[in-house]
Amino acid sequence: MIQKVKTYANLGLEGHEIIVEADSSKSLPTIEIVGLPDAAIKESKERLRATFRNACIELPRRKIVLNLSPSDIKKVGTSFDLPMAVAILLLIYEENISINTDGFLFFWELGLDGNIKRVDWLLPCVISAMQKWYKHFFVPQENTYELEYVPGITIYPVEKFIQIVEYFVYGKKILSITKAKDIEYLYEQNKEHEVDFAQIKGHLIAKRALAIAAAGFHNLLMVWAPGSGKTLLSKALPSILPPLWFEEILEVSQIYSIVGKLSKDMPLITQRPFRQVHHTASKISITGGWSRLTPGEISLAHKWILFFDELTEFPREVLEVLRQPLEDKRVVISRVSGTIQYPANFMFVAAMNPCICGYYKDPEKACVCSHMDIKRYQSKISWPLLDRIDMVLEIPREDIDKILTNIIEESSNSIRDKVVRAWRIQQQRFIWLSITSNAQITSKHIDQLIPLDDVCKNFLSEASRKLTLSTRIVHRMIKLARTIADIQWQEYVTINHLAEAMQYRSKTMFVEAE
Numbered sequence: 001m002i003q004k005v006k007t008y009a010n011l012g013l014e015g016h017e018i019i020v021e022a023d024s025s026k027s028l029p030t031i032e033i034v035g036l037p038d039a040a041i042k043e044s045k046e047r048l049r050a051t052f053r054n055a056c057i058e059l060p061r062r063k064i065v066l067n068l069s070p071s072d073i074k075k076v077g078t079s080f081d082l083p084m085a086v087a088i089l090l091l092i093y094e095e096n097i098s099i100n101t102d103g104f105l106f107f108w109e110l111g112l113d114g115n116i117k118r119v120d121w122l123l124p125c126v127i128s129a130m131q132k133w134y135k136h137f138f139v140p141q142e143n144t145y146e147l148e149y150v151p152g153i154t155i156y157p158v159e160k161f162i163q164i165v166e167y168f169v170y171g172k173k174i175l176s177i178t179k180a181k182d183i184e185y186l187y188e189q190n191k192e193h194e195v196d197f198a199q200i201k202g203h204l205i206a207k208r209a210l211a212i213a214a215a216g217f218h219n220l221l222m223v224w225a226p227g228s229g230k231t232l233l234s235k236a237l238p239s240i241l242p243p244l245w246f247e248e249i250l251e252v253s254q255i256y257s258i259v260g261k262l263s264k265d266m267p268l269i270t271q272r273p274f275r276q277v278h279h280t281a282s283k284i285s286i287t288g289g290w291s292r293l294t295p296g297e298i299s300l301a302h303k304w305i306l307f308f309d310e311l312t313e314f315p316r317e318v319l320e321v322l323r324q325p326l327e328d329k330r331v332v333i334s335r336v337s338g339t340i341q342y343p344a345n346f347m348f349v350a351a352m353n354p355c356i357c358g359y360y361k362d363p364e365k366a367c368v369c370s371h372m373d374i375k376r377y378q379s380k381i382s383w384p385l386l387d388r389i390d391m392v393l394e395i396p397r398e399d400i401d402k403i404l405t406n407i408i409e410e411s412s413n414s415i416r417d418k419v420v421r422a423w424r425i426q427q428q429r430f431i432w433l434s435i436t437s438n439a440q441i442t443s444k445h446i447d448q449l450i451p452l453d454d455v456c457k458n459f460l461s462e463a464s465r466k467l468t469l470s471t472r473i474v475h476r477m478i479k480l481a482r483t484i485a486d487i488q489w490q491e492y493v494t495i496n497h498l499a500e501a502m503q504y505r506s507k508t509m510f511v512e513a514e
Helices: 044-054 081-092 122-130 141-147 161-169 184-189 204-216 230-240 246-258 283-287 316-320 323-328 371-378 383-387 400-404 412-429 443-449 454-467 471-487 495-503
Strands: 003-011 014-025 031-034 063-069 104-106 136-140 154-158 220-223 274-277 305-308 330-335 338-343 347-352 391-394
Touching: 003 081, 003 122, 014 081, 014 122, 031 044, 044 081, 063 081, 081 104, 081 161, 104 122, 122 136, 122 141, 122 246, 136 141, 141 154, 154 161, 204 220, 204 230, 204 347, 204 391, 204 412, 204 471, 220 230, 230 274, 230 305, 230 347, 230 412, 246 338, 283 316, 323 330, 323 383, 383 471, 412 471, 443 471, 454 471, 454 495, 471 495
Parallel strands: 003 104, 031 063, 104 136, 136 154, 220 347, 220 391, 274 305, 305 347
Antiparallel strands: 003 014, 014 063, 330 338
């Protein structure tokens, strides 16, 4: 009789139910695995033999065929070891096993001695399976931390294959976990930040601009000479971000589970990610798509900050791959092995010097670069990419006397309260839409969500003609003005908000703007 055991496989964050079918026939005693398995799955037949041998269970002297259905989906990884082992176990003890496995899902890799090893991709597999009403999961003991905070499921953590044998054949219970842990504990564990705004002297305009950017999810570029504080301000930005909701925590944590970045010390991602990328990074490391089509940096930064320091040191072709994700909030990876889609709803933050020496238009130190050198240096950043950046800030150096004073600066907690307050206003505004911030408002919703009076419209019309602004830039200014109004607790956008938004679009440090 054919035995069936179920598991789940994910292509990105999209889950697929996989049924492992086991059958045996009178032929040479071999194990054959079919159903589009990869090399790691084909090698599992030796792990299966060793596991049963070390569990003192003799395999039948028959040909065993294992089919991974549906056969048109490529199966990748070692998490199919256990469902195949259970299917064989059901074949051997068919008459002695009365437990119905239809409602169970099995995940993990087997060691030769029968020990259970952890697997990647577990959290997205379980979340996908929950949407199909599965509630019972047999998982490696080492992976339990990923699922302990997910409500509504029953986890059966297993360390050795012999526990499975005892459960199905002899009826010995496995200690299960049915109650999810309180996630508030994780929030308390991860409250520390590298830099607090109270540690940064001066830069009042920049701090306000960063608060506005954080409140509305606006992309940000900071420009000035070396040592002006651009990188320090960027590293303080995570300390004022609003907290993740539980649904967002699961969404972000699934991406980190795929690349194996969850651990016992960090079972879920409860703080908004701050991903700093070095300028030697390749296009694939940014977008993702290695042999297993895993996510890249733009997906790991999903739900907040992707930081590029020394922006002009990045190759232009690397920067250009950001254009589509910045617009669509997702990335589609197409390779020979398949096509996969990951979320990439990130806030892009970058810092750069205006020229090679770094002192173009600096009032204190003369620039030694020629006009062509400056133009060639800045041309690494295309204007279409700059159009997708909401705020271009000039960060001049603060006077040394101000830095050495004992003035008490506003703390990150105080600024964060304002950001969270503006964030909640936006949640109420978008309660019927699938967006969460002003920066995500599409052009078809601008008139509906951000009504402007005639004075504001005339101001924008005149500014657009004089400064030759594109429609995309005008829309971004309107959305930025809406965030400024939110952070000031004002119901309508006024000409003052638009004027401040235009100030944050400064491009005087770029030679093409002259």
